[in-house]
Every structure is written in structure tokens, then in C-alpha cells.
Amino acid sequence: MKKIIFIASxxxxxxxxxxxxxxxxxxxxxxxxxxxxEGIKENTDVLIRNGKISQIGEGLDAGNIKTIDAKGLYxxxxxxxxxxxxxxxxxxxxxxxxTAEVWVGDALNPYDxxxxxxxxxxVTISHAMHGSAxxxxxxxxxxxxxWGVMDPDELRMEGAMRTIKFALGENPMRVHGERNxxxxxxxxxxxxxxxxxFEDAKAYTQQWKDYKSGKTKVPPExxxxxxxxxxxxxxxxxxxCHSYRADEILMLMNVLSDYGVDKITFQHVNEGFKVAPExxxxxxxxxxxxxxxxxxxxxxxxxxxxxAILTKNGVVTSINSDSRELIRHxxxxxxxxxxxxxxxxNEALRLITINPAIQxxxxxxxxxxxxxxxxxxxxxxxxxxxxxxxxQYTIVDGVVRFDTNSDPxxxxxxxxxxxxxxxxxxxxxxKCGHNHADGCLQDVHFYNLSYRK
Amino acid sequence: xxxxxxxYNIVPDVTSTYLINDVHIIKSPTDSFGLxxxxxxNGLIKKVxxxxxxxxxxxxxxxxxxxxxxxxxxxxxxxxxxxxxxKEDRPKVKFPGAAPNDVAGITPEKLAAEMVSGKExxxxxxxxxxxxxxxxxxxxxxLPGTGALIALSRGDAEDLVMKEKASIYMxxxxxxxxxxxxxIGVMAKWRNLYKNAQGLSDHRRMYKTNTQGMQRPKKDxxxxxxxxxxxxxxxxxxxxxKPKEIFRALQLKKELGYNLVLTNVKYVTPALQKVKQSGxxxxxxxxxxxxxKKDKKSDKAKSDDKKEEKEKNPEKEALEKRKKETLKSxxxxxxxxxxxxxxxxxxxxxxxPANVKKNxxxxxxxxxxxxxxxxxxxxxxxxxxGIDNVTGxxxxxxxxxxxxxxxxxxxxxxxxxxxxxxxxKYEMEVKEKAAEGEAGExxxxxxxxxxxxxxxxxxxxxxxxxxxxAGVIEVEGDDEPGDKDxxxxxxxxxxxxxxxxxxxxxxxxxxxxxxxxxxxxxxEGNISVAEFGSFPISGSKKxxxx
Numbered sequence: 001m002k003k004i005i006f007i008a009s010x011x012x013x014x015x016x017x018x019x020x021x022x023x024x025x026x027x028x029x030x031x032x033x034x035x036x037x038e039g040i041k042e043n044t045d046v047l048i049r050n051g052k053i054s055q056i057g058e059g060l061d062a063g064n065i066k067t068i069d070a071k072g073l074y075x076x077x078x079x080x081x082x083x084x085x086x087x088x089x090x091x092x093x094x095x096x097x098x099t100a101e102v103w104v105g106d107a108l109n110p111y112d113x114x115x116x117x118x119x120x121x122x123v124t125i126s127h128a129m130h131g132s133a134x135x136x137x138x139x140x141x142x143x144x145x146x147w148g149v150m151d152p153d154e155l156r157m158e159g160a161m162r163t164i165k166f167a168l169g170e171n172p173m174r175v176h177g178e179r180n181x182x183x184x185x186x187x188x189x190x191x192x193x194x195x196x197x198f199e200d201a202k203a204y205t206q207q208w209k210d211y212k213s214g215k216t217k218v219p220p221e222x223x224x225x226x227x228x229x230x231x232x233x234x235x236x237x238x239x240x241c242h243s244y245r246a247d248e249i250l251m252l253m254n255v256l257s258d259y260g261v262d263k264i265t266f267q268h269v270n271e272g273f274k275v276a277p278e279x280x281x282x283x284x285x286x287x288x289x290x291x292x293x294x295x296x297x298x299x300x301x302x303x304x305x306x307x308a309i310l311t312k313n314g315v316v317t318s319i320n321s322d323s324r325e326l327i328r329h330x331x332x333x334x335x336x337x338x339x340x341x342x343x344x345x346n347e348a349l350r351l352i353t354i355n356p357a358i359q360x361x362x363x364x365x366x367x368x369x370x371x372x373x374x375x376x377x378x379x380x381x382x383x384x385x386x387x388x389x390x391x392q393y394t395i396v397d398g399v400v401r402f403d404t405n406s407d408p409x410x411x412x413x414x415x416x417x418x419x420x421x422x423x424x425x426x427x428x429x430x431k432c433g434h435n436h437a438d439g440c441l442q443d444v445h446f447y448n449l450s451y452r453k
Numbered sequence: 454x455x456x457x458x459x460x461y462n463i464v465p466d467v468t469s470t471y472l473i474n475d476v477h478i479i480k481s482p483t484d485s486f487g488l489x490x491x492x493x494x495n496g497l498i499k500k501v502x503x504x505x506x507x508x509x510x511x512x513x514x515x516x517x518x519x520x521x522x523x524x525x526x527x528x529x530x531x532x533x534x535x536x537x538x539x540k541e542d543r544p545k546v547k548f549p550g551a552a553p554n555d556v557a558g559i560t561p562e563k564l565a566a567e568m569v570s571g572k573e574x575x576x577x578x579x580x581x582x583x584x585x586x587x588x589x590x591x592x593x594x595x596l597p598g599t600g601a602l603i604a605l606s607r608g609d610a611e612d613l614v615m616k617e618k619a620s621i622y623m624x625x626x627x628x629x630x631x632x633x634x635x636x637i638g639v640m641a642k643w644r645n646l647y648k649n650a651q652g653l654s655d656h657r658r659m660y661k662t663n664t665q666g667m668q669r670p671k672k673d674x675x676x677x678x679x680x681x682x683x684x685x686x687x688x689x690x691x692x693x694x695k696p697k698e699i700f701r702a703l704q705l706k707k708e709l710g711y712n713l714v715l716t717n718v719k720y721v722t723p724a725l726q727k728v729k730q731s732g733x734x735x736x737x738x739x740x741x742x743x744x745x746k747k748d749k750k751s752d753k754a755k756s757d758d759k760k761e762e763k764e765k766n767p768e769k770e771a772l773e774k775r776k777k778e779t780l781k782s783x784x785x786x787x788x789x790x791x792x793x794x795x796x797x798x799x800x801x802x803x804x805x806p807a808n809v810k811k812n813x814x815x816x817x818x819x820x821x822x823x824x825x826x827x828x829x830x831x832x833x834x835x836x837x838x839g840i841d842n843v844t845g846x847x848x849x850x851x852x853x854x855x856x857x858x859x860x861x862x863x864x865x866x867x868x869x870x871x872x873x874x875x876x877x878k879y880e881m882e883v884k885e886k887a888a889e890g891e892a893g894e895x896x897x898x899x900x901x902x903x904x905x906x907x908x909x910x911x912x913x914x915x916x917x918x919x920x921x922x923a924g925v926i927e928v929e930g931d932d933e934p935g936d937k938d939x940x941x942x943x944x945x946x947x948x949x950x951x952x953x954x955x956x957x958x959x960x961x962x963x964x965x966x967x968x969x970x971x972x973x974x975x976x977e978g979n980i981s982v983a984e985f986g987s988f989p990i991s992g993s994k995k996x997x998x999x
Contacts, residue, residue: 089697090635096550101645102637106704109697130637138637150723152700180549217667218656222648224641410771414696415779417742421772 021146021154023051024398027062028377031070034384036077036346036353037368046075048375051397056371066400068393070379076349077368078124078376078394079330082287082356083240083267083320086114086327087128087143087155094133097176097184097193100164101224102138104130108152111414114324115155116147119402121328122378122391125157127320127360129267132167132242133175135184135193139164139228140240142360144376145394147401148413161361164232166194167242168252170298191251198259201229238263238361240287244299246271253282265359267320269310270302276313285359286310287318289326290333291340307351308341318356335385348385469876470494472507476516476857481523481846482827491521493853496876501849514878519870520861522827523846524585524854525809526834528736528798529622529690529716532587533569533576533603533613536982543630552631554675558594559646561678565589566601566617569610574987575806576613580605581881582806583830583862585854585874586615588838590622590690595639596646597622599678600690602838604854606874619838620714621682624692625701640705647709650679688712688837692802694719694738703731714837717802722786729795734837736800737790737829739809740964742783743941743955781819787829788820798834805964814863823863852876859883895924895945899971905992907980917995926952940967948972 026048033041033056045060046053085091089107093099108128118126124145130137142160149155168190177185184190204226210216231237239256243249243266256264265285266272270293272279272286279286288310293302303309310317319334321327330352338348357367366374375398382388394402471493478486478501490505491498507513546552554560568591579587585605591598600620603613623643627634633642656670681687691702693715703724706713713733715721719742721728721735728735790797801809813826835845844852853876860867872879903918916930919937926940940952948971956963967990969978974994981987 090637093633093635093638093641095630095632095634095638096548099550099632099638099641101641102633102635103641104637106640106701107636111697138641150696151727152697153704180547182548218659219652222645222652224645224648409768410775412775415775417776417780417783419776421769421776 021144021149021158021397022399024375024395024400025049025062025065026375026395026398026400027060027065027067028070028075028379028395029060029067031073031075031379033369034074034076034349035369036349037370044075046369046377048377048395048398051375051399053369053371053373053375056369068379068400072381073392074380074383074389075369076122076378076380076384077353077366077373078378078396079122079352080318080356080360080367081118081123081126081321081327081330081352082265082318082359083129083322084118084126084324084327085129085131085322086118086126086324087112088141091129092131092133093138094131094175097134097172097182098136098197098225099130099134099138100136100197100228102130103141104128104138105141105156108141108143108155110146110149110152110155111412113412114327115145116402116411117324118327119145119147119394119396120391120404120407121330122380122384122394123327123330124376124378124394124396124401125357125360125362125366126327127163127240127356129163129240130165132165132171135167135172135176135190136197136229137165137167139237142362144396145401146396146399147411150413157362162231162237163240163360164228164237165242166239166252168248169242169244170296171242187248187251190248191255194252194255195258197225197229198233198255201226201233205230205233232261233259235261235263238265240265240267240359242267244268244270244302246274249275250278253278253284257282268299268322270299270306272315273303273306273309276310276315279310280314285316285318285355287320287356287359289322290319290336304336304340307337308343311341311343311347311351316355316358317351318359319351320356331380331384331389331391332387335387338385345383345385468510468512469496470508470511471853471873471876471878472505472511472513473521473855473857473871474507474513474515475518477518477520477861478847479520479522479827480848481832482824484846486847488518491847491855493855493873493876496853498847498849498851498853498855501847512878514871516857520858520867521847522583522856522858522862523831523844523851524856524872524874525583525830526798526838526840526845527579527584527587528714528800528834528837529588529590529600529620530579530801530804531575531592532579532589532605532801533571533573533610534565534589534591535568535570535573537592546631549631552628556628557631557633557642558626558628559596559642559675560591560593560598561596561621562674563591563593563598564601564617565591565598566603566610566614568598569601569603569613571608571610571613574981576603576605578806579801580872580874580879581869582809583856583858583869583872584801584806585852585856585872586838586840586844587801588619588690588834590620593624594626594628595624595633595642596675597624602840604875606877615840618681618687620688620690621679622690622692622716625698636701640701643705644709646676646679647683647711649673650676651683653677654680654683682711685712688714688734690714690716690736692717696720696723699724699728703727703733706731706733717800720783720786722782722789725786725789725793725795729793735790735795735797736834736837737787737797738804739799739801739812740804741812741815742780744780784815785819785821787813787816787826791821791825796828796833796836798829798837803963810862814865817863826863895920895922896947896971897922898973899945899948899950901997902995903976903992904995905990907988907990909988918992920950926950928954 028046030043033044047055047060047062087109088104089109093102127142129140140163142157143155144157176182207220211219267287269286288306291304294300307317334348334352354367357363366376377395379393381390392404473491478489480486489503492500492505590600599618600622602616602619625636625639627639633639653676689711693699693702715735717738719738832845835841844854853873855873857871858867859870868883869881899920900922907914919927926943927937929937940954942953944951950969952967954965966981969976977991979987980990
């Protein structure tokens with residue numbers, strides 16, 4: 001009964017607190033506060049008012065608001081995943097080498113249970129990305145894990161920087177070159193897709209300038225694709241690029257230099273350790289797996305020291321999931337990078353907090369526990385880098401969205417009234433008849449020849 | 454013309470003047486006139502009064518205190534349009550990212566009005582369920598075409614069309630293999646198309662006043678078809694069945710600013726407030742989720758002990774409970790819309806006209822008022838479609854679109870006796886109601902597995918039909934081995950078997966009626982698919998139970 005009431009209240013909340021995302025007040029008492037940016041504070045209280053951290057200190061009194069006793073617990077900023085594909089209904093518009101105009105923010109799915117599961121792993125924000133089928137994929141969306149909302153709009157992290165997915169190497173080559181015999185069939189072709197896109201966007205911008213200044217009489221044809229690429233050139237949109245090999249990484253930095261683009265995060269970047277000084281010099285960021293590689297030929301060469309080498313070379317580095325499973329234990333992933341590469345606790349935790357925040361352009365708002373920042377918090381039993389760490393509470397904007405003491409079996413918020421009630425495994429089998437190991441190629445049907453009519 | 458030997462049942466249109474005598478007149482959902490007469494002349498309602506003397510040329514219909522309503526209006530469906538013949542070959546395109554519009558599913562210029570055929574059986578079945586007007590649109594992908602308003606009467610297609618260009622119909626469905634192929638592609642492409650339609654409209658306007666130094670506007674039939682949308686002469690009817698699609702449709706409306714009608718809405722409750730604020734209109738689907746019948750599979754749970762154990766599984770019970778609650782909220786959303794004062798109509802897209810009343814009665818059971826239900830069938834769709842000045846109520850001067858029911862329509866036992874569509878009379882045979890829930894006995898010879906072949910032009914389908922001795926029928930298509938669909942409404946009558954199957958095809962729910970006649974080890978019969986007509990089916994026995 002309790003379950004139903006809890007779920008019903010979630011649904012009602014979303015019905016009646018319409019429009020703006022819900023914020024809350026909460027006092028977290030006597031925890032070991034890992035601020036990330038201002039050291040560790042023992043026996044300290046954190047007060048969140050209207051969704052923002054309003055006070056950090058000892059013996060805070062906030063009157064009659066929700067209070068969590070964090071004595072013996074670790075209070076850290078909500079974990080941020082700079083690369084995921086949860087909570088979206090489409091990942092790849094794999095029909096053209098350049099689909100800059102598409103935006104996974106159009107396909108948000110607030111009912112994806114993986115949001116709740118990510119919360120259970122302390123993750124409060126994820127970067128929902130387009131896939132890597134195209135050299136220029138689509139625009140991505142940074143979401144807050146406000147589990148329980150029904151309106152996709154309420155999942156968005158309003159005001160977060162706009163980002164776009166690029167992809168190097170075999171994925172765009174296979175999807176377009178191999179399947180359709182069009183550019184790009186080679187790594188050289190991938191480079192040409194970028195250069196063409198930037199040239200087209202420049203020409204497009206000029207056409208509109210000419211029209212607005214009265215030089216031409218007829219407004220140019222509207223082109224959302226060129227307009228989006230122009231947004232990269234003007235610095236409004238940051239590139240997140242799927243990449244493995246060092247040579248290609250250098251290639252893209254050369255292309256970007258030619259067009260004056262200086263904002264980029266390389267994703268996966270498995271050979272990043274080979275070009276770490278070059279990445280640092282360019283000011284590029286890196287978002288990596290802790291110890292996952294060799295899942296295809298172009299990514300056979302990597303190392304579990306990647307994150308550490310990049311970090312020690314001064315590259316802002318994060319550890320991401322790219323997976324609805326890995327997203328539930330990013331703190332373990334960070335701990336692995338520490339185990340191999342001998343990072344300090346703070347360096348390791350930065351990989352999943354402030355560094356991904358920097359890469360998403362939201363580090364002024366989240367990623368550390370500081371007064372004025374948003375009230376996104378994860379509270380762990382045992383140190384988050386310990387193998388014994390278990391997340392207890394996950395708080396988003398001052399609202400408890402996960403509480404391990406109140407974690408009913410059925411947390412779905414969207415029920416199909418015609419569903420058969422199956423065993424979980426059967427359901428999964430039905431959904432993914434084929435292997436989705438590479439989330440970046442989701443929705444690309446070419447390698448799944450039995451795809452139904 | 455000879456009046457001498459006319460059988461009025463065969464040639465009803467001998468006169469265009471009718472007097473409906475002694476009928477309860479429900480002029481509109483809020484205006485019940487009481488007993489009176491209705492005079493119809495030349496397709497219009499000439500007079501509504503307590504007592505009218507029959508003009509000399511009038512056929513008098515003794516209504517015997519039946520009930521007259523404004524005939525219903527279907528907000529959007531594919532009525533009167535034949536299902537495209539078989540699977541269309543997808544032409545191979547060199548650049549899937551730049552496929553021609555028609556390959557990419559972008560054909561707003563396609564006119565439903567030119568595709569309508571008076572011979573389509575869907576027109577008759579809609580009419581027999583009380584509808585006099587359908588808003589019909591082509592089927593397809595993202596932008597299948599321009600919708601038309603048609604009268605659901607006999608006659609040539611040209612006679613049926615009331616309004617040739619009534620709407621632009623849009624779906625969030627991508628084209629397989631070419632751009633736009635996904636929801637994100639469709640939404641981006643829509644922004645691009647719409648802004649270019651606006652641009653073309655501006656360009657044309659400027660070109661009219663000043664051609665000096667200006668290129669001529671380009672010819673683009675798809676963009677041209679969208680221009681009436683950009684200047685609000687037309688509305689966009691977007692198929693948005695579930696909340697996510699509704700939110701997406703509202704997002705695009707907010708960005709681009711056209712008039713929007715949410716269509717074929719199956720579940721709106723989570724988006725209710727946003728719909729209200731947006732000013733979008735809404736057409737609820739008349740279909741409701743399938744409800745499970747009890748004890749259907751009881752033959753599977755052979756052992757009583759096991760059965761009991763199963764029933765006590767608390768996890769399963771909890772899941773079932775939530776499913777039931779959800780089902781209830783689907784049924785109560787019409788009531789929620791009424792409570793929020795959001796006027797809505799109904800859309801019969803993919804729905805079975807014969808189920809309309811049954812499903813609306815379920816909504817009424819959940820608190821929808823009869824007045825609101827009637828408004829959703831008459832005055833609201835008339836307003837949404839911009840034809841409330843000519844139809845939707847039984848007012849003098851309006852179209853003689855009248856439905857006459859033996860009892861108040863929302864009584865369970867009521868039946869439609871007459872339909873008038875623009876003054877043409879149709880008389881329905883009122884059947885004695887068959888006893889409900891009688892599935893009949895299963896003949897032993899039918900039990901087993903039967904192969905089947907369905908002849909659909911260009912797209913034959915085959916598979917297996919399983920009939921159990923308990924009368925459960927399951928169908929497994931060869932294209933989806935292992936995926937058995939259970940049949941509903943199963944009726945055995947010796948060698949004749951009737952059942953329905955709900956299948957999902959390209960995201961569209963289709964209700965398929967099977968009518969099979971068995972003889973020895975083979976069978977023949979028909980399947981009919983709502984709106985798309987019927988197809989022959991035949992098959993033979995594969996195996997009998999051991």
C-alpha cells in the first residue's frame with residue numbers, strides 16, 4: 001500500500017507542480033562533507049533552500065524542514081556523467097553523415113527507469129548524447145535526474161550549455177561508406193565532412209548577413225543544419241567528439257584550429273594518453289572509460305592508466321558510462337582509475353563531479369559543494385571510493401529523488417495498460433533481440449539485417 | 454420518374470423531403486426539445502416543431518417516440534481511403550540523407566479528397582455507427598497529406614467531399630532508411646520545412662508587389678501545401694497518442710506558433726494542464742486499451758495447487774493492480790478533460806466504428822457526463838473542424854445530418870434505426886441482441902494447429918492459428934515466430950469461427966476481424982481490417998493434439 005501511495009504522490013506532484021522543476025529545502029546534518037573544491041569538512045551540516053546550497057557549517061538550525069542525519073556518512077556532490085544515452089527515445093539519425101540539426105532533447109523520455117537506477121548510484125546529472133553513426137551527429141541534452149516528472153521539459157537542465165556530438169573513425173565510415181558507398185568511407189572522408197560543414201555554415205551566415213544589410217532582397221533558405229554548425233563557430237555550442245585513435249584526435253584539433261573553434265571534449269579518447277600534452281596545450285577536455293577497450297579493432301590499444309596520465313598532464317578529464325549499467329557505479333569506476341594511476345582521492349572524485357561539469361559548461365552551478373551552487377547531493381555509507389560504498393540518498397535541487405530506505409520494487413511511472421506481466425529477462429530479450437553493447441550505434445539498423453518491416 | 458412500384462427500402466432517395474414524425478429531439482447536448490417533428494428538405498433541416506403537417510411530396514417516417522440526435526462527426530480517420538496496395542517498394546536512393554520528399558514521407562500536397570472512394574466499406578460502417586461526416590487524411594509517414602471533410606453517404610467521391618483542403622496531417626513517424634528516420638529527425642525536419650514555408654510565403658507576397666531585382670519564388674509543392682498552416686487558414690492535426698508525443702507536439706506548436714489539433718490521443722492525463730495552457734484542441738481516440746478476460750488461460754494452470762500459489766504471488770498482484778489503475782485512468786481521462794473544461798472531440802483513426810458506443814459508455818461509467826460525451830461526438834468536432842455553422846446540432850437551416858436511435862443513444866440497449874446524411878435516408882436493420890458472452894462449443898475437429906495464408910495484394914501473409922479445446926485461439930505470424938497474439942471475442946458456431954485480433958503495425962493499432970469456415974482439414978474465409986477492407990484467408994490443418 002505504501003508503494004502505491006508513494007507512486008501516486010509522485011504522479012500527483014508532477015500533475016500539479018507544472019512547468020517549473022520542483023526545488024526543495026533540506027538540512028543534511030553532521031556528515032563528512034567532500035566539497036571537491038574546498039577540501040573535506042568533518043561533522044558539517046549542509047543546508048539547501050529552494051534547491052540551492054545556502055549554508056555550510058557546524059550546528060546549523062533551519063527550523064522545521066526535512067532533515068537527514070548524515071552522521072558517519074559521506075556527503076558529496078551529485079555525480080555527473082558526461083556521456084550517456086539514457087532517457088532518450090532516439091540516439092542516431094543515421095541517414096546522413098551530418099545531422100547537426102537533430103537534437104536528442106526532442107526525444108527525452110522521463111519515464112525511462114534507468115533514470116531512477118542512475119540515481120541509485122548517486123548520479124544527479126547526465127549528458128544525454130546523440131550516437132556516433134554520423135561524423136556530425138546531433139545536439140545533446142544535459143538532463144537532471146528528476147525522477148517522477150511526467151513532462152520531458154522538466155528533465156532538462158535549463159540554461160545548460162548547448163553541446164553537439166561529433167564522431168571519428170569506424171562508426172561513421174561503416175554507416176555511410178560501407179553501407180551506402182558515400183563519403184565518409186575513410187578517415188580522410190570524415191575530416192572532409194567536418195570541413196564541408198564549417199564552410200557551408202560560414203557561407204550560410206554570410207548569406208543572412210547580406211540579406212539583413214539589404215545587399216540581397218530575398219531571405220535565404222532557412223537551414224537548421226547550417227545554423228547549428230554556425231553555433232559551433234560562434235562558440236555557443238560545444239563539441240563532444242567520439243574518438244579513439246591519436247592520429248584522428250590530432251586531425252580534429254587541426255581542423256578546429258583552422259576554424260577558430262576552441263571548445264571540445266573528446267569522448268572515449270582511448271589513445272588520449274599518447275597525445276595528452278597536445279590535448280592539454282589545445283585546451284581540449286577528455287572523457288574516458290576507466291578500463292574498457294578492445295571491443296573493436298580501432299580501440300584495441302588503450303590502458304587503465306588513461307585517466308591518470310591525462311590528469312597528470314593537465315587535461316580536464318572525466319570518467320563516463322556510455323551505458324545504463326555502468327552509470328550506476330561511476331564511483332567504482334573512479335576508484336579504479338585511482339587504483340591503477342595512483343590519483344589522490346580528490347583527483348579521483350573530480351573525475352565524476354567537477355570535471356564533467358566543466359566539460360558540460362555547468363561547473364558554475366554544480367559539481368562541488370559550495371554555497372550558491374545547486375542542491376545536488378549524493379550521500380554514501382563508506383567512502384565513495386571504497387569498494388564497500390553504498391549510496392543512501394540522492395538529492396536533486398534539494399528534493400530527495402532516491403532514498404535507499406524507501407526504495408520499493410516497482411518504481412515505474414509509466415504503465416502500459418496492455419502489458420503482459422513478464423519475467424524481467426524475457427522483457428529484455430524482447431526489447432534487445434540483438435546486442436546493444438555499443439550504445440553509440442543504437443538505432444542504426446544496418447548491422448541488424450533481420451530488422452522487422 | 455415513376456412513383457408506382459417503389460420499394461422504399463431499396464430506393465430511399467425518391468424524394469428529398471422527409472417528415473420525421475413523433476420523435477424525441479435532442480437539438481444539441483444542452484438543448485432537449487422533447488417530442489416533436491422534423492422536416493427535411495433538400496438536404497437541410499427545414500423545420501423543427503411540435504407538430505408539422507406533412508408537405509405533399511414528403512415521405513413520412515413514423516419515429517414512434519424514437520430519439521433524434523445531430524449525427525456524429527469524426528475528428529480524423531482514414532475513412533473512405535483504400536489501404537495502399539501492398540507494400541510500396543522503397544526506391545534505392547543514392548543519398549539517404551537527401552531523399553526526394555515522397556520517398557522521405559513528406560507529401561503534404563497529397564489530397565485525401567482525391568483518394569476518397571464512395572465504394573469503400575469504411576464509409577458504410579462509420580455511417581451505421583452514427584457518423585455523418587468524417588475528416589479523413591491519407592496514411593503515410595511524417596506528412597502523409599492534406600485532410601478532407603467528407604459526407605458519409607453514397608455516391609461518387611466528388612459528391613462526398615465537403616471541403617477539399619481541411620487540414621495538414623502530421624505523424625511523428627520516420628521513414629525507414631532515409632532522412633528523417635527517427636523522432637529527432639522528424640522534429641528537426643519539421644522546423645526546417647515550416648520555416649521555409651513561411652519564407653516562401655513571404656517571398657511570394659513581396660514578389661507580388663515588387664519583382665525588380667528579385668528572383669522568382671521557387672516552385673515547391675510540399676512547401677506550398679504548408680503555407681495555409683503558416684497563415685492560420687488551416688490547422689495542423691498531429692497524431693499524438695501518448696503523453697510524450699503530446700508534449701513534443703506542444704513544444705513544436707510553442708516554437709512555431711500554428712494552430713494545433715492533437716489527434717488520436719489515447720492518453721493525455723499527464724499532459725492535461727499543458728494542453729489546457731497551450732490552446733491546442735484535442736481529439737481522443739475512441740479505442741481503449743484491451744481488457745483481459747478472466748480465466749481465459751485456466752487450462753494452462755493444470756494443477757490446482759500451482760494455481761493457488763500463482764494467485765498468491767504478491768509481486769504479480771502488485772503489478773496487476775497498477776495495470777488496473779492505469780487502465781482506469783485511461784477510461785477516466787474523458788471525465789478529466791470535462792472537469793478541466795477542455796472541449797474535445799473523438800478521432801476514429803484505427804478504431805472500429807462499431808465499438809464507439811461501447812467505449813464511450815465505459816468513459817461515462819468513469820464519470821464523463823452524457824452531455825459532454827454527446828458534445829464530443831457533435832458540437833465539439835464541428836467547432837474544431839470549423840463547420841459548426843452548418844452542422845453539429847439539429848437546428849433549422851443546418852445540414853440534415855440526423856441519427857435516430859430506438860432509445861436514448863447512451864442506453865445500453867439502444868440501436869440506430871435511421872441515419873440521414875445531407876438529407877439522404879438510410880435505414881438500419883435493428884437486430885435482436887444476441888446473448889452476451891456465449892462463445893459456443895468448440896467442435897473437436899477444430900482443435901489443433903492450422904496454417905493460414907492471407908491474400909493481400911503484394912503482401913501475402915502466412916502463419917499458424919492455434920485452437921485449444923478450451924476455445925482459446927492464438928495466432929502466430931511467420932514473420933514473428935514465437936510471438937503469439939491471443940484472439941478476442943471468440944465465437945464458435947459449429948464450423949464457423951469468428952474472432953478479432955489486435956495487431957500493431959508500424960506503430961498503428963489495427964483491429965482484424967476473422968471469419969473462418971472450416972470443412973474437414975481446411976478452411977476458407979475473410980479477414981477484415983478496420984478502414985482497409987477485407988481480404989481472403991485460407992488454410993489447412995497442421996497438427997491435432999496428441
